[in-house]
Structures are given as structure tokens and as C-alpha cells.
Amino acid sequence: MQNLEIITMQTGCLSVKGDLTFASINAKTVKCVDFSNSCANNTLTLDLKLVTNCDSAGLALMIEWIKYSQQQQVKLIFQHIPQQLLLLAKLSGFEKNAYFQNAAG
DSSP: OOOOEEEEEETTEEEEEEEESTTTOOTTGGGGSOHHHHOBTTEEEEEEEEEEEEOHHHHHHHHHHHHHHHHTTOEEEEESBOHHHHHHHHHHTOTTSTTTTTOBO
16 A cells, blocks of 8 residues: 655646555545645646556545535646546546546546
């Protein structure tokens, strides 16, 4: 298991590194991304290229980030969503959501 890290790549772009699993996500994880201070022009990109393992907890976290970004009025963009998360999104009926379309790795 790899711990979950949020790495600032540049203003408006964060990289998610490690596992997006039940073992690495807790109640505080959703708030580890500061949407109000991390974005550029009200847009924040989360790059998931460095995610090593994921499960349904990772999908739930992404959905919480979507909700939180909408509350903060920040446009959220996911890049390089792992195939496993895209499959989970499809099983859950989220594959038609704009956040999951065209964001595959």
C-alpha cells in the first residue's frame, strides 16, 4: 500500500500519487485538496497519472471532490483517470458524467 499524496505541480494543477483505496482514504482526505487556493482562473486540474491502486473508495473520493468543487464554484478537471476507476464509474452509471468522459489515461 502506498500512502496518498497530493502534490502541487503548478498553480491550478495537482497530482494525486499513491493508492485511492479504502486503506489510504479517510474522512479528511476529501478536504486535503484546497479548491479555493489551488486553482488558477477558477479551474483546478487533478492529474491521476501517479495513482497506483484504486477501488470504489477512490471513485467515491472523486465524486466528493466533484461536489466540493461545485460548492466552491471551481471547475474541476480530472486527467489520466486509471482504467479501473473508469470501469467502476461505468458500473456505477457515472461514465456519462462529463468528469469521466475523455479523461482516460
